[in-house]
Amino acid sequence: GAGVSQSPRYKVTKRGQDVALRCDPISGHVSLYWYRQALGQGPEFLTYFNYEAQQDKSGLPNDRFSAERPEGSISTLTIQRTEQRDSAMYRCASSKGVTSGGASDTQYFGPGTRLTVL
């Protein structure tokens, strides 16, 4: 079946503009995660959802960043008033959900959105 998809794959914007990045998880996956990966670094956690509920947003760098998943499927990560330091690869992942035993399901990653802020 289809994997995690993200759009757009590339986004170039000017400083001060707002951007919205979209993630379409694997069908039926309960949990959805957002990560940010700077050049030469590993992915860094931003936030995650179980169904439509945002469970942890501790990784969002500041209040310009927000995420939503209103119907428990597609999610949007929005960055307001973009700055050059926001330039990075933004990765989305999804998983089946936490089992009753607490074991973590495998997170399946999408191809990412490369954001460049000029």
Add this chain to the structure above:
Amino acid sequence: AQSVTQLDSQVPVFEEAPVELRCNYSSSVSVYLFWYVQYPNQGLQLLLKYLSGSTLVKGINGFEAEFNKSQTSFHLRKPSVHISDTAEYFCAVSALNTGFQKLVFGTGTRLLVSP
């Protein structure tokens, strides 16, 4: 908080040679451990994971890793690499105090396999 250290940013190796990619972690609570691979222009793909049980974990494409709690390590190994193994490899942990939901990644090791 948890952290992951991948000391080798780049590992060059000849085809059919063995390889070991090192990963050390730091955590005061129980962790799960993962290795992901990233091919060019693709998303991260899970190679293998350690949750519990046997400390030697086998994954896809002939890779294996060994969990060593006393040394807080989870090194990745392959006895004979192929050109197609050229990629970036990320070690990651998730921890009990975050419900094992949040992955913390290392900075990655680029494996370069040459003929």
